[in-house]
Amino acid sequence: MKRSNRLVVLTEYFLENPRKHIQLPYFVELCDTTKSSISEDLDIIHEVFENKGLGYLERTTGAGGGVKYIPTSSAESSKDFISSLQKKLEDPSRILPGGYLYMSDILGDPILVREIGRVFASCFAHLKIDAIVTVATKGIPLAYATASFLNVPVIIARRDPKVTEGSSVSINYVSGSSRKIQTMVLPKRSLPDGANVCIIDDFMKAGGTITGIKSLLEEFSATVQAVGVLAEADDEEDERVLTDYISLLKISPVDIQNHRVSVQPGNYQMES
Amino acid sequence: MKRSNRLVVLTEYFLENPRKHIQLPYFVELCDTTKSSISEDLDIIHEVFENKGLGYLERTTGAGGGVKYIPTSSAESSKDFISSLQKKLEDPSRILPGGYLYMSDILGDPILVREIGRVFASCFAHLKIDAIVTVATKGIPLAYATASFLNVPVIIARRDPKVTEGSSVSINYVSGSSRKIQTMVLPKRSLPDGANVCIIDDFMKAGGTITGIKSLLEEFSATVQAVGVLAEADDEEDERVLTDYISLLKISPVDIQNHRVSVQPGNYQMES
Numbered sequence: 001m002k003r004s005n006r007l008v009v010l011t012e013y014f015l016e017n018p019r020k021h022i023q024l025p026y027f028v029e030l031c032d033t034t035k036s037s038i039s040e041d042l043d044i045i046h047e048v049f050e051n052k053g054l055g056y057l058e059r060t061t062g063a064g065g066g067v068k069y070i071p072t073s074s075a076e077s078s079k080d081f082i083s084s085l086q087k088k089l090e091d092p093s094r095i096l097p098g099g100y101l102y103m104s105d106i107l108g109d110p111i112l113v114r115e116i117g118r119v120f121a122s123c124f125a126h127l128k129i130d131a132i133v134t135v136a137t138k139g140i141p142l143a144y145a146t147a148s149f150l151n152v153p154v155i156i157a158r159r160d161p162k163v164t165e166g167s168s169v170s171i172n173y174v175s176g177s178s179r180k181i182q183t184m185v186l187p188k189r190s191l192p193d194g195a196n197v198c199i200i201d202d203f204m205k206a207g208g209t210i211t212g213i214k215s216l217l218e219e220f221s222a223t224v225q226a227v228g229v230l231a232e233a234d235d236e237e238d239e240r241v242l243t244d245y246i247s248l249l250k251i252s253p254v255d256i257q258n259h260r261v262s263v264q265p266g267n268y269q270m271e272s
Numbered sequence: 273m274k275r276s277n278r279l280v281v282l283t284e285y286f287l288e289n290p291r292k293h294i295q296l297p298y299f300v301e302l303c304d305t306t307k308s309s310i311s312e313d314l315d316i317i318h319e320v321f322e323n324k325g326l327g328y329l330e331r332t333t334g335a336g337g338g339v340k341y342i343p344t345s346s347a348e349s350s351k352d353f354i355s356s357l358q359k360k361l362e363d364p365s366r367i368l369p370g371g372y373l374y375m376s377d378i379l380g381d382p383i384l385v386r387e388i389g390r391v392f393a394s395c396f397a398h399l400k401i402d403a404i405v406t407v408a409t410k411g412i413p414l415a416y417a418t419a420s421f422l423n424v425p426v427i428i429a430r431r432d433p434k435v436t437e438g439s440s441v442s443i444n445y446v447s448g449s450s451r452k453i454q455t456m457v458l459p460k461r462s463l464p465d466g467a468n469v470c471i472i473d474d475f476m477k478a479g480g481t482i483t484g485i486k487s488l489l490e491e492f493s494a495t496v497q498a499v500g501v502l503a504e505a506d507d508e509e510d511e512r513v514l515t516d517y518i519s520l521l522k523i524s525p526v527d528i529q530n531h532r533v534s535v536q537p538g539n540y541q542m543e544s
Contacts (some may be wrong), residue, residue, distance in 0.1 A: 004279055010319040011283040042442040047278040067392040096438040104437055104462060108427060111289070136409045137428065144413050153379060156409065165376055190376060223536070264493040 001031045006041050014069035019151040023066040053077045071149045072122040081115055082248050089263045099254040117145025119227045123246055127225045130195040139201040146200050161185045169219045173212035184212050194221045204229040207242030220235050273303045278313050285339035290414050291423040295338040308319050321339055325349045342420045344394040352519050361535045371526040389417025392500045399497045402467040403427050411473040433457045439490045445484035466493045476501040479514030
């Protein structure tokens with residue numbers, strides 16, 4: 001195969017198989033070429049990925065050595081992306097009765113959702129993560145987007161058990177914002193014991209739901225390595241029950257009288 | 273930019289922006305090169321994509337002409353992929369109390385889910401589709417995966433309305449399998465009037481839920497262009513209320529006594 005064709009084949013392979021360790025002989029056979037040619041191809045791809053802020057190829061030498069694509073989002077492109085989300089959310093036509101903000105269109109856009117996943121995956125790229133956990137329903141697309149860059153499975157906690165998931169573990173917890181007792185369940189076979197997990201959700205008010213997931217995960221002896229939320233409420237009345245998390249956006253209470261929405265960047269910028 | 277670098281840049285761009293119409297001057301500037309060089313690059317990418325069964329570049333000439341990447345899955349790779357799913361599902365350790373089959377691990381694997389989305393997107397590549405509609409919860413990842421290849425938004429119907437989505441339209445329908453009356457809601461602003469939609473779900477028994485979505489979509493004057501389900505139940509007792517759909521797999525009732533699961537390819541093969 002010619003270099004030009006190989007570059008297309010290899011670029012596609014890396015993008016569809018992030019964080020998968022591949023030994024060079026696999027590519028040598030796939031492209032019907034020599035190890036040194038593949039090695040030069042990888043240099044080119046690595047350089048372009050780095051320049052475009054898409055991540056990098058991690059190469060290891062020696063027996064069992066190979067290459068792995070680590071997707072990241074550069075600080076600059078993450079910042080630009082987050083401020084584009086901020087502008088979208090500040091549109092007053094999003095204000096709903098009760099002072100809520102309509103966000104379903106953003107969470108419904110597969111390209112935006114994928115980019116949010118890339119930013120989270122980039123934040124957590126250095127951590128050992130075996131699975132992404134979220135709670136139904138709105139966090140699901142963000143959880144999958146993040147998981148697709150980290151190449152780990154997604155596990156979904158629910159409000160009530162389903163017969164199609166077998167026996168499950170459940171806990172009751174107090175929701176931070178409404179102070180109501182809620183239930184959350186996770187199928188027993190969904191998560192192996194002692195896994196390292198990352199929790200992803202769309203929105204966090206006081207943090208009661210995420211604290212609930214954390215308690216539930218204790219039953220699986222899981223270690224929560226990171227928590228990422230798209231938006232947190234900037235609400236001084238609510239005392240935060242959770243402090244260790246990354247948020248991309250911070251939404252102030254909607255000013256209903258003046259029909260105004262104010263959105264700030266989350267704590268992400270400080271962390272990165 | 274050198275050809276080798278350009279090929280990496282362009283391949284990445286197409287994969288992340290399927291079905292987006294791009295005029296060549298955009299690439300000329302992005303890669304700081306000439307139109308004829310870009311044109312040659314596109315020929316190379318098109319050839320590799322076609323050979324690898326990944327789809328093709330659709331080029332239009334004249335004023336406003338340009339290029340668009342249409343992702344598809346070749347008949348051969350779709351068939352291989354579906355039979356690998358079939359084998360996974362036939363594992364008797366998936367049998368749950370009540371004769372249900374545990375599938376959450378498959379639906380939780382972002383790489384498998386993305387591949388399922390590619391197969392659906394390929395089936396529906398020739399249709400005009402403005403949005404993917406699914407019902408919470410298990411169809412959500414498949415809906416996003418399909419949407420990410422068709423580059424259209426995802427709209428999620430729910431069992432009960434949420435304050436964070438504003439006013440909504442609801443219907444009651446009779447579930448095909450349990451003959452119970454169920455409710456389904458869709459936020460009013462989620463779907464513009466008269467849209468062309470594709471319904472995606474994980475599992476279909478008699479088809480009551482999908483018929484429910486269809487009735488709900490009538491309230492939005494939407495046209496249902498296609499219905500895709502990952503698996504359908506091969507159950508002779510249940511009369512199908514829906515006949516026009518594509519299924520990738522067909523699952524026979526679990527043989528609990530002999531602890532056996534039998535899974536067949538769905539009607540997909542016949543349709544394609």
